[in-house]
Amino acid sequence: MVMKMAVDQLSNVFVALADPTRRAILARLMDGDVNVGQLAEPFAISQPAVSKHLKILERAGLISRRTAATARLSHLEAAPLRDATEWMERYRKYWDEGFTKLDSALEDYLQAEKTSKGEDK
Numbered sequence: 001m002v003m004k005m006a007v008d009q010l011s012n013v014f015v016a017l018a019d020p021t022r023r024a025i026l027a028r029l030m031d032g033d034v035n036v037g038q039l040a041e042p043f044a045i046s047q048p049a050v051s052k053h054l055k056i057l058e059r060a061g062l063i064s065r066r067t068a069a070t071a072r073l074s075h076l077e078a079a080p081l082r083d084a085t086e087w088m089e090r091y092r093k094y095w096d097e098g099f100t101k102l103d104s105a106l107e108d109y110l111q112a113e114k115t116s117k118g119e120d121k
Contacts, residue, residue: 008088009060009061009080009083010083010084012059012060012061012080013060013061013062013080013084014084015056015060016056016057016059016060016062017084019053019056021043021045021053022053022056022057022076023072024042024043024120025050025053025054025057025063026057026062026063026076028042029063029074029075029104030076033066033073033074034073034074035071035072035073035074036050036054036072038053038075039054042121048101055080056072057074060080061077061079061080062076062077062078062081063075063076063077063085064077064078
């Protein structure tokens with residue numbers, strides 16, 4: 001059951017990251033906490049549309065929200081990004097191993113070509 005919950009959370013993170021507007025919001029939040037109006041400024045979308053994006057980011061655990069005076073501020077929560085990166089890291093290792101094998105095979109092939117043409121003498 002624990003594994004299923006972790007996978008579901010990871011799925012929520014990837015769903016949240018799938019949208020370029022949400023990725024831009026996360027990038028903006030790296031500079032500090034801001035309200036919906038400030039987040040909406042660079043986009044050609046309404047504040048309610050930004051609020052919908054924030055709900056998806058919040059559900060994924062990528063942001064938290066708090067009230068300060070009359071403003072509702074959004075805050076970046078980077079831990080789920082670390083978890084997603086660790087998950088993807090396994091696949092990077094897989095690809096790196098594949099490229100290493102391909103490099104070796106190509107080197108062997110080129111050496112065999114040189115030998116067969118008499119270039120290795």
